[in-house]
Every structure is written in C-alpha cells, then in structure tokens.
Amino acid sequence: MPKQKTNSGAKKRFALTGSGKIKRKHAFKSHILTKKTKKQKRNLTQSGLVHKVDEAGVKKLLAMK
Helix, strand or coil: CCCCCCCHHHHHHCEECCCCCEEECCCCCCCCCCCCCHHHHHHHHCCEECCHHHHHHHHHHCCCC
C-alpha cells in the first residue's frame, strides 16, 4: 500500500510543539485592518493551539496517523 501524502496547505499552516500539540495562527489578520481595534490586532498576532476536536483531522492532513 502506498504512503499517504502530506497536505501541502496544512504543512505550511501548522507546526508541532515539543509536547505534541499542534500550533496554528489566528485568522482575520491579513487585510481590512483599519476597522479592527489595536487590541484585536494584537491578540490575533499570537499563535494558538488546534482544539482537541480538530486535532485528529489535522494530524491526518499532516500524515501523522
């Protein structure tokens, strides 16, 4: 049986932490920033973690399981 390919889009968007969690960036930070508050933009800059519910799907895209 052939190996599963890694999804190229997922490869660019997600990173693995040392403890095995999946890091992600927040959405809504690329354009139309004039109407967003400073606080909103600042909070979107920080990276977040993928929720447990979505972790299995992301790992599948990254060909981890």
